[in-house]
Amino acid sequence: MTDHSVPSTTAEAIQPSEASNRISVIRLMGSRLVWPLVSLAVVLVFNAIFIPSFFAVEVRDGAFYGSLIDVLNRGSIGIILAMGMTLVIATGGVDLSVGSVMAISGAVAALILTETQLGMWAVLPCALLVAVLAGAMNGVLVAYLKIQPIIATLILMVSGRGIAKFITGEKIITIGDDSYNYFFDFIGKGHLFGLPFTVTIFLSLFVVTGLFVRMTSLGLFIESVGANETASRASGIADKWIKIAVYIFAAFCAVIAGLIDSSNINAADTMNAGVFTELDAIFAVVVGGTALTGGRFSLTGSLIGAVLLQTLMTTLYTYGVPSDVAPVPKAIVIVAVCLLQSQVFRTHVRRLFGKGAKR
Amino acid sequence: MAESELLEIRDLRKGFPGVQALAGADFRVRRGEVHALMGENGAGKSTLIKVLTGVHERDGGEVRLDGKSIHPRAPVQAEALGISTVFQEVNLIPNLTVAENIALGRQPRRFGLVDWRAVRRSARTAIERLGLSLDVNRELCSYSVATQQMIAIARAIDLDAKLLILDEPTSSLDEKEVEELFAVMDRLRNQGLGIVFVSHFLDQVYQICDRITVLRGGQHVGEYVTSELPRIELIAKMLGKEASDVESMEAATAAAHHQDAAAISNESDEQPVLQTKQYTRRGAIQPFDLTVRKGEVVGLAGLLGSGRTEIARLLFGLDSPTDGTLTVDGVERSGWTPRRAIDSGIAFCPEDRKVNGVIAELSVRENIVLAMQASRSLLRTLPMKKQLALARHYIDALQIKTPSTETAVGTLSGGNQQKVLLARWLVMNPKLIILDEPTRGIDVGAKAEIESLVASLRRDGMSVVFVSSELDEVVRACQLVVVLRDQKVVGEVSGDDLQEHRIMEMIASSHD
Known part of the structure; x- marks a missing residue:
């Protein structure tokens, strides 16, 4: 199948294996993961010096507690959303509706638990259905109707919260004693292997997604569509289906995040569930080194980006910064990390310090 | 005669990294004439215009x-000097x-505010100068593309232009609209403007232009009076052939083609790989019949x-x-x-490699x-x-010069990008491969390689x-050539x- 008699004279032999090894090291060092990791390290070192208690971990009832554990637990929603957002952004899109989809998912779960006797085994398929419907709507608007992703998903961002309110009858549904469900409670508050169950959720999502996109050619197709849509189509890639798939995946992540959120507070609060989480997810992806223009993506980068954001927030709260002021320092850090990643900015800095490096 | 030269360009030079786009181009335009600037791809037409309008510095x-002597450094400066340009797309x-x-x-102002009455008045004057009548208060998009083009011209000559450059103004116009445009051009010519077209x-050039200047490879080939230059001469000059050249080559190729023709006629009852009947796309190509046989x-x-x-795109x-x-x-x-074409064993290397072909950000292997x-x-x-085995096989076979299989394709030279694209399709072992300008923008050595590749593919029955x-x-590579003119x-x-x-x-032959 590959054997083709093409005019071949033995050209200058190249040693691809050797060269590619070197390239992969350069790729690791040069761009993506370095700056979010460095920033995370800086925040942690800062904490080590000024808030030593940040690293304190205590064991109670066979489970670990402490600020670090807290970061992972509270950060789980951001991390899970960032996984979905990474793939959407890699195709050159963006999904603003994930916060509202969280609210819908929480509302559906609360409704099923309070109004029916079906319990958890009805919640999961219904949540999945919500994800498929929401994602397919976004995906079709973007892929087939060619609406700008930011507008297409804004539709569901705005209307989604309305749908959630309609489901709950415009009030907060409390999942109280009478509708108590052990499994649902476990999602947000349970412990597994001594760690919050949310850690298991985001780690498995990260590992499964990472393996799936890299072991199959899905990752290649996503990057290809994001980098050059017309050329991808001309190579026979089903670009429209790829797009619909990533929006469904993003909605799936949002639904899981919504379940965690409502399990955490034992209620479906459609007014406040997932507000601004879409923006945090976008931040995490960008900080993690995936360009908003699409193309190459890094799930690991997004994971680090989301952990960095949560570490920062937890640090600020530990310092007693009021929650309505906290976004300001957060914004400063985000801008700083983005600048560090920018080739242009680094060149300017280098020129400023007179090293005269060309790149 | 000399006093009526409006524009005089002598020995213009402009180089870009890797190419000398202009290597001594001459160009003269008189007042009150329409002058065609002709040349194939890479002849230097657009570079000349860009230098003239201050986009590039010479x-x-x-x-x-x-x-x-003038030295425009920006399009605004060129406009101030009286050189105006209207491009193909309405800007x-x-x-x-x-x-x-x-x-x-350039809104007229009064007391620091825009004087809307003066704006409308000058717009009306500009429109009337072209002999058009339209409502200046209507939105631009409510008019047809042709009218928008005229409005672009009106905008251009509103600046007391002496020289008007029309770059492919008729590409998106139908026949009637072209006539309207020519009426306007004629009017402006009579007002003493120099127009570069x-x-x-070709039909349009012969219809409207007084003189023709031909460029090839960034150099001046000649300046001719339209009525004294037969079409075939013009084409020969644009393609860089002399009538005598052509004849000596004929003898060499004729024998080879004779054999091929015989071979084809033997197989002619075999089912064609691809055939079209009255296939057409309005505005792009008129109905055509095309038959491609195995190994042809x-x-x-x-x-x-x-x-x-x-x-090529339709196929x-x-x-x-x-x-x-x-x-x-x-x-x-x-x-x-x-998708369906690929499933049927058809492959396509497009002319605009970067848009429809390689994916610059991805590696050689991934591409x-x-x-x-x-x-x-x-x-x-x-x-x-x-994947690595395939990539290495084709890097060797096509002699793709790349540091590794994981290098981003965007960093390779044009010829090597073209080869990566070819490799992508050869991996598929297609029945039919469509090559649109496979040798465009690549060096001579790579051109020869691609030609011999085409020959070897054909021997394998592709x-x-x-x-x-x-x-x-075309003559060397093909057994059958379909000739096109003006989308037909x-x-x-x-x-x-x-x-x-x-x-x-x-x-060259004009309409039957």
């Missing part, structure tokens, strides 16, 4: 306007009014914009037809898309396996070992559709007839 040579703002568009950026429609290289020849690329399903039928392996196909991966189901991903503006290439198939040549001068004659 490396050497002289530009005189009205006898004074106006659709939802502003006609008057606003004409005044944009760039177009690849079919050439599409014609000047730039004659419809070559349009046919691969990148554009959808408005009428006609397409048959592949004897089965009529509708809803033709690249090479892309089409094959896309043809397999998601769960049947090629193992990395296989069919090829070969598009090129280089006639000698005007004839076919094969066997003993397959000679450069025959093709040129067919391109």
Whole structure:
């Protein structure tokens, strides 16, 4: 199948294996993961010096507690959303509706638990259905109707919260004693292997997604569509289906995040569930080194980006910064990390310090 | 005579990294004439215009306007000097009014505010100067493309222009609209304006232009009075051939083609790989019949914009037809898309490599396996070992010069990018490969390699559709050449007839 008699004279032999090894090291060092990791390290070192208690971990009832554990637990929603957002952004899109989809998912779960006797085994398929419907709507608007992703998903961002309110009858549904469900409670508050169950959720999502996109050619197709849509189509890639798939995946992540959120507070609060989480997810992806223009993506980068954001927030709260002021320092850090990643900015800095490096 | 020279360019030079776009170009335009600037791709037409309008700065040579040496450094400066340009795409703002568009950026002011009455008045004057009557208060987008083009011209000459450059103004116009445009051009010519007309429609050039200047390879070939230059001469000059050249080459190629023709006629009862009947796309290409047989290289020849690329895109399903039928392996196909074309064993290397071809950000390996991966189901991903083996095989076989299999394709040279694209399709072992200008923008050595590759593919029984503006290439590579002019198939040549001068004659002949 590959054997083709093409005019071949033995050209200058190249040693691809050797060269590619070197390239992969350069790729690791040069761009993506370095700056979010460095920033995370800086925040942690800062904490080590000024808030030593940040690293304190205590064991109670066979489970670990402490600020670090807290970061992972509270950060789980951001991390899970960032996984979905990474793939959407890699195709050159963006999904603003994930916060509202969280609210819908929480509302559906609360409704099923309070109004029916079906319990958890009805919640999961219904949540999945919500994800498929929401994602397919976004995906079709973007892929087939060619609406700008930011507008297409804004539709569901705005209307989604309305749908959630309609489901709950415009009030907060409390999942109280009478509708108590052990499994649902476990999602947000349970412990597994001594760690919050949310850690298991985001780690498995990260590992499964990472393996799936890299072991199959899905990752290649996503990057290809994001980098050059017309050329991808001309190579026979089903670009429209790829797009619909990533929006469904993003909605799936949002639904899981919504379940965690409502399990955490034992209620479906459609007014406040997932507000601004879409923006945090976008931040995490960008900080993690995936360009908003699409193309190459890094799930690991997004994971680090989301952990960095949560570490920062937890640090600020530990310092007693009021929650309505906290976004300001957060914004400063985000801008700083983005600048560090920018080739242009680094060149300017280098020129400023007179090293005269060309790149 | 000398005093009536409006524009005089002498020995203009301009180089870009890797190419000398202009290497001593001369160009003169008089007041009150329409002067065609002709040349194929890479002749230096657009560079000359860009230097003249201040987009690029020249490396050497002289530009005189009205006898004074000028040095525009930006389009605004060129406009202030009286050189105005209207490009193919209308560079106006659709939802502003006609008057606003004409005044944009130079609104008359009174007490620091825009004087809207003066804006409308000057717009009306500008429109009337072209002999048009339209409402300057209506939104631009409510008018047709042709009218918008006229408004762009009105905007351009509102600046007391002396020289008007029209770069491919007729590409998006229909016949009636072209007539309207020519009426306006005629009017402006009588008002004493010098007009530079760039177009690849020969009929239009012969209809409206007084004189013709031909550029080739960044150099001045000659300046001619339109009525004294037969079309075939013009084409020969644009393509860089002499009548005598052509004849000596004929003898050499004729014998070879004779054999090929015989071979083809023997197989002619075999089912064609691909066949079209009255296939067409409105506004792009008029109905055409095309038959490609197994092991045959079919050439599409014609000047730039004659419809070559349009046919190639239709055959691969990148554009959808408005009428006609397409048959592949004897089965009529509708809803033709690249996916279906690939599944039927058709491959396509496009002319605009960077837009429709390689994916610059991805690595050489990823680009090479892309089409094959896309043809397999998601769960049947090629193992990395296989991917590397394929990539290395083709890097060797096609002599792709790349530091490694993981280098981003965007960092390679044009010729190597082209080879990566070829490799992507050769991996698929297609029945028919469509090559649109495969030798464009690559060096001579790589050109020869690609030509010999085409020959070897054909020996293996692959069919090829070969598009090129280089006639000698077409004649060498093909057994059958379809000749196009002005978005229309005007004839076919094969066997003993397959000679450069025959093709040129067919391109030159005016409407029947």
